[in-house]
Amino acid sequence: MATDFNQHPQHSSLEPFPLFIDSAPPNSANYFSSPMAMAAVQLLASSSSSHLRKPRISMPAKVSNYLRLRYYQYEVTFGxxxxxxxxxxxxxxxxxxxxxxxxxxxxxxxxxxxxxTLCRVKYYATGSLSNTHQLCS
Structure with missing residues (x-):
């Protein structure tokens, strides 16, 4: 049985998918107030600021990754x-x-x-090839 959103007395102008936060129902859940979401946000914040040093990658691995990336780009570009x-x-x-x-x-x-080309340019500029016998022979 289908329900029309405009028939509910407390939300007379409620859209099925609110475009703006102002048009959300007043009893909608605040997703960041749950303990699980707060733990995830804290974990993300602590992991992004706690990295001390990036692991070192060897030169052959860097070259191999670079060549793989270029071959992948070649395959995608040319189909x-x-x-x-x-x-x-x-x-x-x-x-x-x-x-x-x-x-x-x-x-x-x-x-x-x-x-x-250089011999022709010299000939057109000077009218002779007198000093360029070895080069323009």
């Missing part, structure tokens, strides 16, 4: 966590190959590009 193990292997292999190709291009392809 790898929803793939099957075979799909993960193929996707991770493609990412590693693309990363190695990028490193190869950076280390062995950037130097000739920079040298050619």
């Amino acid at each position: 790898v966590y929803v793939m099957t193990p075979t799909e993960k292997f193929i996707f991770n292999t493609m990412v590693i190959v693309a990363f190695i190709a990028l490193l190869y291009a950076l280390f062995w392809g950037v130097e000739p590009f920079v040298v050619n």
Whole structure:
């Protein structure tokens, strides 16, 4: 049998879920007055202020935690966590190959590009390559 909240004589404008503390019923429980809640609050207050020193974490554990966090972020960012193990292997292999190709291009392809660019800038600025025969040959 359903009860309408507006039919009760003592709480004529009471909402089923009060939005503000003023609209709560006058006999509502004060949750922080119970002994159990006060003990929990005191325990939380004492535990947060009583820590003397954080436990030391070894460097390999820090590195391991850092790498795990970064791999987790990579999996969540690129959606790898929803793939099957075979799909993960193929996707991770493609990412590693693309990363190695990028490193190869950076280390062995950037130097000739920079040298050619500097030679062209010098030629456009001066009109000749007279003093740069070894560099721009």
